[in-house]
Structure formats: structure tokens, C-alpha cells
Amino acid sequence: MKEIRMVDLKGQYEKIKPEVDAALAEVIDNTAFINGPAVKSFQSNLEKYLGVKHVIPCANGTDALQVSLMALDLKPGDEVITTTFTFIATAEVIALLNLTPVLVDVEKDSYNISIEAIKNAITPKTKAIIPVHLFGQSVPMDEIMNLAKTHNIAVIEDACQSIGAGYTGKDGMYRKTGSIGDMGCTSFFPSKNLGAFGDGGAVFTQNDALADKLRMIVNHGMKVRYYHDEIGINSRLDSMQAAILDIKLRHLDEYAAARRKAADYYDNAFKDREEIITPYRYEKSDHVFHQYTLVANGVDRNKLIEYLNSKNVPAMIYYPVPLHQQKAYLDPRYKDGDFPNSEYLSQNVFSLPMHTELDDEQLKYICDSIIDFLNAQ
Numbered sequence: 001m002k003e004i005r006m007v008d009l010k011g012q013y014e015k016i017k018p019e020v021d022a023a024l025a026e027v028i029d030n031t032a033f034i035n036g037p038a039v040k041s042f043q044s045n046l047e048k049y050l051g052v053k054h055v056i057p058c059a060n061g062t063d064a065l066q067v068s069l070m071a072l073d074l075k076p077g078d079e080v081i082t083t084t085f086t087f088i089a090t091a092e093v094i095a096l097l098n099l100t101p102v103l104v105d106v107e108k109d110s111y112n113i114s115i116e117a118i119k120n121a122i123t124p125k126t127k128a129i130i131p132v133h134l135f136g137q138s139v140p141m142d143e144i145m146n147l148a149k150t151h152n153i154a155v156i157e158d159a160c161q162s163i164g165a166g167y168t169g170k171d172g173m174y175r176k177t178g179s180i181g182d183m184g185c186t187s188f189f190p191s192k193n194l195g196a197f198g199d200g201g202a203v204f205t206q207n208d209a210l211a212d213k214l215r216m217i218v219n220h221g222m223k224v225r226y227y228h229d230e231i232g233i234n235s236r237l238d239s240m241q242a243a244i245l246d247i248k249l250r251h252l253d254e255y256a257a258a259r260r261k262a263a264d265y266y267d268n269a270f271k272d273r274e275e276i277i278t279p280y281r282y283e284k285s286d287h288v289f290h291q292y293t294l295v296a297n298g299v300d301r302n303k304l305i306e307y308l309n310s311k312n313v314p315a316m317i318y319y320p321v322p323l324h325q326q327k328a329y330l331d332p333r334y335k336d337g338d339f340p341n342s343e344y345l346s347q348n349v350f351s352l353p354m355h356t357e358l359d360d361e362q363l364k365y366i367c368d369s370i371i372d373f374l375n376a377q
């Protein structure tokens with residue numbers, strides 16, 4: 001059996017090596033390392049894929065979130081609602097810009113931000129909501145967009161884990177995550193579903209004015225060279241990364257299918273075990289399984305992970321500490337127990353190997369190892 005890895009970037013690369021190597025050689029040959037034709041090509045192909053008017057490439061997913069917030073011209077103290085059960089970047093950029101992160105709980109079954117909790121957190125100071133399509137499954141966007149419309153709040157989708165996933169709205173339209181809110185953000189970190197060989201990110205929007213502004217912000221606040229109309233930052237996707245991403249984009253749906261196949265295998269293996277709760281899937285949302293995350297129900301999660309590791313099966317915890325319990329984000333507004341679902345999940349979830357190269361032999365071995373552990377309890 002092949003070695004089991006959380007993510008198998010090597011196996012994925014080997015299948016597209018000739019294409020990738022040729023594209024990289026071309027970038028090196030034409031030396032257009034920054035803003036070269038590879039960036040334009042990827043941008044336009046991604047716009048087509050997502051059905052979105054504008055893709056603004058940038059340096060990473062965290063920057064994508066930051067420049068999206070900057071484009072909204074908010075004032076210090078304005079409130080931005082997001083989930084406490086996510087990767088830190090989502091809240092980090094809010095805090096960095098001197099805005100006030102308002103954290104809310106998630107749903108216990110889907111791990112995604114709770115619509116009820118958002119409703120309860122809205123105040124006259126709320127200026128934006130950042131729903132996170134956690135682990136690759138779209139948040140029910142109709143509900144978010146309705147709330148945002150009623151209260152005149154901007155929506156920035158954190159689609160860093162969900163590129164390629166879609167959501168079918170009440171109008172029957174199927175849209176890709178990141179193309180539904182005012183802006184959508186993604187990351188091309190190597191282990192993400194569309195991963196570069198380094199860092200990368202992008203913002204998506206259907207709005208021309210926002211697109212204009214975002215392009216200025218990522219480029220030192222300038223439209224005409226050396227004339228700076230806004231305070232911006234320097235955040236670029238380089239041409240080598242774009243060339244690789246352009247090739248991988250052609251395979252993205254195939255990659256998602258491979259991930260779903262592995263997820264189905266896991267779902268099926270644990271369907272009769274009450275000690276393992278498999279991830280909930282919404283009817284109207286695709287799940288592209290950036291992570292396959294389970295809940296250990298009444299069994300010792302840490303012992304289970306230890307056992308798996310001893311069998312050479314990697315397993316990880318995403319995320320062990322919700323944001324309101326992180327040292328840097330401790331805040332008198334929040335205390336332990338305020339977000340029971342997020343706290344419960346952080347103590348009981350674990351994620352199994354999930355990538356495009358898992359074969360049935362590996363999947364069987366992983367599942368058998370878990371069942372062996374459960375049977376020994």
C-alpha cells in the first residue's frame with residue numbers, strides 16, 4: 001500500500017507534470033514574472049469557471065479577506081460578524097483593520113455559521129458578515145443574503161476552503177461559492193482544493209465599482225502608475241503560480257469528484273457506528289471536502305488519533321481551539337460556554353486524510369483501523 005498522507009501533493013503533481021513543467025519553463029523563458037500573460041489567462045479562465053465578472057488575484061487568502069474589508073471603507077469600531085469556529089485568518093483581518101469582530105456560534109451538524117446566531121448578533125453597527133464555507137461546504141447563502149439585504153450589510157464569503165463548490169438558491173439558480181455575496185475570497189495555498197506551489201489568493205466580485213477599488217488596493221492604491229489615490233498594499237499573484245493554477249483549474253471538477261468519492265467511502269464505512277458522526281450534507285449545497293471532518297461521539301478522540309498515528313494513518317484536528325478562546329483574541333465580551341457548539345466541536349472533531357489521490361486500499365485500511373479501535377473500547 002502507498003504511504004497514507006493527509007494531503008498528497010506529490011501524487012497529484014506527477015499526473016500533470018509534463019503540462020506544469022512546460023508552463024513553468026515558458027514563464028521562465030519570457031521572464032514576465034509579475035503580472036505576465038499567465039496571470040491574465042488564469043484570471044479570465046477562473047472568471048469563466050466561477051461565472052463571476054471579476055477575479056482580482058492577490059498574494060494569499062488572508063490578503064483577499066483583508067482587501068475585501070478595505071474596499072468597504074469601514075470605520076474603526078464597525079462590526080463584522082463571523083464564526084468562532086474557523087481558521088484564524090478570517091477574524092485576524094477584521095482585528096488588524098481596527099474593526100470589531102463579532103463572533104458567533106456554528107451549527108453542530110454542518111459546522112457552518114448559524115443563521116440564527118447571525119440574526120441575534122446584528123446591531124446598528126454591523127457592516128459586514130463573513131460566512132465561511134467551512135471544510136468545503138457552502139453555507140445556505142439565501143438566508144445570509146436575505147439578512148444582509150434587510151439590514152443593508154455587506155457579505156464577504158470566505159471561500160478559501162470551498163472553491164468549486166456551488167449552492168442552488170431559491171430562484172433555482174446554481175452559483176459557485178464566492179460569487180454570491182458582494183465579494184468572495186479564496187486561497188491557493190498548496191493544500192487547498194485549488195493549490196499553487198506556493199502562496200496565492202483571489203477576490204471575486206460581480207460589482208464593477210468594487211472590482212476597480214480592489215484592483216487599486218492590491219496595487220498600492222494606484223490606477224495610474226505613481227499616482228496613489230488610496231492607501232493600498234502590495235499583494236500579487238506571481239506568474240509562475242498563475243501558470244500552475246491555470247492548469248490545475250482544468251482539473252478542479254475532477255479533483256472535487258475524487259474527494260467526494262473518498263468522502264462517500266468514509267460516510268458508508270461509519271454509517272452504522274453511533275460513536276462516529278459523519279459530516280452533514282445540506283441538500284442545496286455542494287461539498288467539495290477540503291476536509292473530511294468527523295465527530296467522535298462518546299469515544300476519546302485524542303486516543304483514537306494516537307491509535308491511528310500508530311497505524312501510520314495521519315489524522316488532524318481542525319480546529320482545536322475556537323477563536324474566542326485563542327489567547328490573542330480573548331475578549332471580555334466572550335466567556336467559555338458562550339458558543340457551546342463550537343466548543344463541543346473543537347473538543348470532539350477530527351479530520352481524516354482527504355485528497356485527490358486516495359485509493360480504495362488506503363481508504364479501507366483507514367476505515368478498518370478506526371473500526372478496530374472502536375471495537376476495542
Ligand SMILES: *Cc1c(COP(=O)(O)O)cnc(C)c1O
Nearest residue numbers: 060061062087089160161187189
Ligand atoms: C486557508 C484559509 C485562509 C487563509 O488563506 P492563506 O492563503 O493561507 O492566507 C482563510 N480562511 C480560511 C477559512 C482558510 O482555510
